[in-house]
Amino acid sequence: MSILRRSIGALLMCACSLPAYAQNPNAAPAAQRRDEFFWLGEINKASAVINTEEGLLDRAVAPRIAAGLRTVLDAGNRPGGPRPNLVITFEPLLIEAAGVEATLLHAGRSSQDMLATVRAAILRDEMLRIATSLRRVNATILRLAEQHAATVVPNYTNGVAAQPNSYGHYLLGHLAGFERDAERLRQAFARLDHSPMGTTVLNGTSWPLNRDRMARYLGFPATVDNAYDAAQILSSEIPVEIGALTGSMALHIGAFIEDVMTQYSQPRPWILLREGDGNTYVSSAMPQKRNPGLLINVRTEASRVLSLGVGRSIMAHNITPGMNDPKVTSDNVAMTSAAVRMLDGFDRVLNAMVISPERALEELNLDWTASQEVADILMRDHRLPFRVGHHFASGIVDYARAHDIRPSDFPYAEAQRIYAETVRHEMHQEGSLPLSEAEFRAALDPVAIVRNRRTAGGPQPAEMARMIAATGQALAAQEGWIRERRERIDGALATLNADFARLGN
Numbered sequence: 001m002s003i004l005r006r007s008i009g010a011l012l013m014c015a016c017s018l019p020a021y022a023q024n025p026n027a028a029p030a031a032q033r034r035d036e037f038f039w040l041g042e043i044n045k046a047s048a049v050i051n052t053e054e055g056l057l058d059r060a061v062a063p064r065i066a067a068g069l070r071t072v073l074d075a076g077n078r079p080g081g082p083r084p085n086l087v088i089t090f091e092p093l094l095i096e097a098a099g100v101e102a103t104l105l106h107a108g109r110s111s112q113d114m115l116a117t118v119r120a121a122i123l124r125d126e127m128l129r130i131a132t133s134l135r136r137v138n139a140t141i142l143r144l145a146e147q148h149a150a151t152v153v154p155n156y157t158n159g160v161a162a163q164p165n166s167y168g169h170y171l172l173g174h175l176a177g178f179e180r181d182a183e184r185l186r187q188a189f190a191r192l193d194h195s196p197m198g199t200t201v202l203n204g205t206s207w208p209l210n211r212d213r214m215a216r217y218l219g220f221p222a223t224v225d226n227a228y229d230a231a232q233i234l235s236s237e238i239p240v241e242i243g244a245l246t247g248s249m250a251l252h253i254g255a256f257i258e259d260v261m262t263q264y265s266q267p268r269p270w271i272l273l274r275e276g277d278g279n280t281y282v283s284s285a286m287p288q289k290r291n292p293g294l295l296i297n298v299r300t301e302a303s304r305v306l307s308l309g310v311g312r313s314i315m316a317h318n319i320t321p322g323m324n325d326p327k328v329t330s331d332n333v334a335m336t337s338a339a340v341r342m343l344d345g346f347d348r349v350l351n352a353m354v355i356s357p358e359r360a361l362e363e364l365n366l367d368w369t370a371s372q373e374v375a376d377i378l379m380r381d382h383r384l385p386f387r388v389g390h391h392f393a394s395g396i397v398d399y400a401r402a403h404d405i406r407p408s409d410f411p412y413a414e415a416q417r418i419y420a421e422t423v424r425h426e427m428h429q430e431g432s433l434p435l436s437e438a439e440f441r442a443a444l445d446p447v448a449i450v451r452n453r454r455t456a457g458g459p460q461p462a463e464m465a466r467m468i469a470a471t472g473q474a475l476a477a478q479e480g481w482i483r484e485r486r487e488r489i490d491g492a493l494a495t496l497n498a499d500f501a502r503l504g505n
Contacts, residue, residue, distance in 0.1 A: 036085035039118040041073045045500040046217040047105045066503040068098020087111035108207030116196035116231040126336035133343035140350045145171040149464045153360035164446035169459035177252045195220035196230035217496040219489035232322035239332045243309030246339040250302040257299045270359035279352045298345040308335040364446040368397045374443045382434045392422040407444045412437040
């Protein structure tokens with residue numbers, strides 16, 4: 001297990017999986033990065049304000065400590081400046097800037113609860129990044145579903161064309177899975193969104209710390225209730241849950257992409273990627289080929305997300321409570337950043353798809369995907385047992401394929417003959433096909449089949465309109481959820497910085 005864990009750790013540390021600022025510290029302005037250094041600074045600011053106002057820190061020394069903290073933070077925010085990511089490497093800089101009295105800030109604190117809070121805050125931001133990208137994907141799918149509500153295409157089961165369906169209905173089916181991912185994300189976020197600060201190590205402290213005020217300053221709505229849970233259990237559990245969440249998104253994206261990739265094996269697909277903009281590329285040897293590079297890249301990213309997510313479980317497996325293995329920020333941000341890249345790439349796929357309704361309908365009319373409707377009509381309108389109607393429809397398909405006959409060209413006389421033979425064999429009685437030729441032809445019309453569905457949640461126009469409206473409302477609520485949490489965090493930090501600024505006055 002130790003060898004496997006080291007291998008997983010090496011994979012997670014791969015630079016290609018890290019956000020830009022983790023690969024290159026100068027890739028983004030330091031002051032804009034909410035990394036470990038940033039959050040250690042915010043925790044120290046909050047400790048200085050709270051402990052001064054509540055009598056745990058002498059008001060006479062507070063301004064000097066605050067000035068030293070500003071010096072450390074200003075230096076770290078300059079290009080190439082020192083941005084330590086651990087308490088034990090941050091504190092020496094603070095002592096150098098403000099004197100050893102700066103360690104008075106450490107009353108009732110530990111690197112365990114501080115780093116647990118730092119990691120929770122970073123993962124909180126990362127989950128909001130994922131939520132934003134996921135919402136964009138869902139909005140794109142909804143737009144396409146509305147656009148293609150009346151586009152009739154083949155749907156497949158077991159890799160074989162099965163029934164006609166609205167492409168918009170198909171997209172709403174995929175969207176339902178992504179909406180569950182969004183729901184799972186909100187639920188996981190709620191479990192993460194608690195402040196561990198003030199729990200110190202294992203069982204708290206004798207210092208009367210104001211944990212609730214600390215949580216509010218850092219943008220958390222509540223504290224982790226159990227001091228042992230804070231750094232020993234929850235902080236190891238959350239990355240595993242996020243790994244499962246991002247893995248679910250990867251599975252949904254992989255399934256969608258494979259469905260599109262299937263079309264690329266056909267000589268005349270009804271769905272392709274728009275050429276240009278890096279969506280496709282020409283084969284180096286075969287000039288006729290347009291390889292779907294974007295699909296391949298996003299599928300690869302989905303596999304990476306799934307691998308990194310499973311890696312979180314492996315790193316958390318068979319360790320004693322509180323060990324650092326699954327908590328490392330760079331590893332967890334590698335996973336979340338890969339998830340954002342995957343979702344953003346998938347959104348590109350959705351926007352690059354070109355659907356040919358004419359070609360899709362042609363494919364439907366080349367095969368017998370409407371044959372079940374014949375059996376359904378005979379049972380529903382003429383009380384014929386379904387199995388008898390099914391055998392009749394199956395007999396038509398067998399005859400048509402043996403004689404290379406399309407549904408639109410099937411001889412009505414042959415349908416009458418096959419019906420009479422089926423009823424004689426299955427029911428031991430004589431009977432004539434109760435469908436007129438016009439009714440028989442209409443039963444094989446893919447467009448009419450989709451339009452005439454009656455199932456709640458089906459592709460018929462009324463149900464499509466209802467589901468599109470409901471999904472639009474859900475997306476608006478999702479956008480509001482993201483906005484409210486961003487505003488709460490940003491507002492809390494603004495309040496903290498305003499209160500901290502007064503310490504030097």
